[in-house]
Amino acid sequence: MNNLERLKLEIQQSGFTDSELSIFLEESNLSPTVTYDTSSNESKRAILQTALSCLEAIANNPNYFKNMKIDDMTVSSFAESITNRIDQLERKLRSMTINQSETGSSTFMLFNR
Template sequence: MTNLQRLMLETKGIDLDQNELAVYLAENGLNPHDEYNPQSATAKRNIYKTALSILESIANNVQLMKNYKHEDMTVTDFHENLMNRIDSLERKIRQMKTDEQKQTGNVFMLFNS
């Protein structure tokens, strides 16, 4: 699986041209045609950062901010849900480790003798 295919898995339902996805990947330090390494924490973090960039671009689309009503959902609900997803993805990225960081748990020494 390539980085481009992994990004497409992460952004299902978002229709963007592969050239546009390649630009997003390049901006986050990934080559779209390189093999995706699932064991690499840095690669996974960069995929999530790329997905976040795509969601932020969608959130900047003024056409989606209009108040449309379709059945029982309004577009304002869509924008609120999109912003919630962006916030949760940002939180997840901040908590992720990279390959250079130690993959240890959080340890706090209360007493030192």
């Protein structure tokens, strides 16, 4: 599975084309055609950051916030749902460790000379 396919799993049916998603990935310093590394915390963090950027782009589109009802979902439900998902991704990104040593422990430098 490449990075583009992994991003599509994260933001299913978002309405973005492959070229648009590729731009989002490249902005996160990921190549769309490179194989996704499941063991890398940095790759997972970059994919989640890219998904967050995609959802924020969707949230910036005022056409999704018109007064309309689709099936059993109202527009206000859509607005709440996307805001909740953005908040969830932001919390998840903040809680992920940035750097891990080979032993798996997290390091944080509070003071630097």
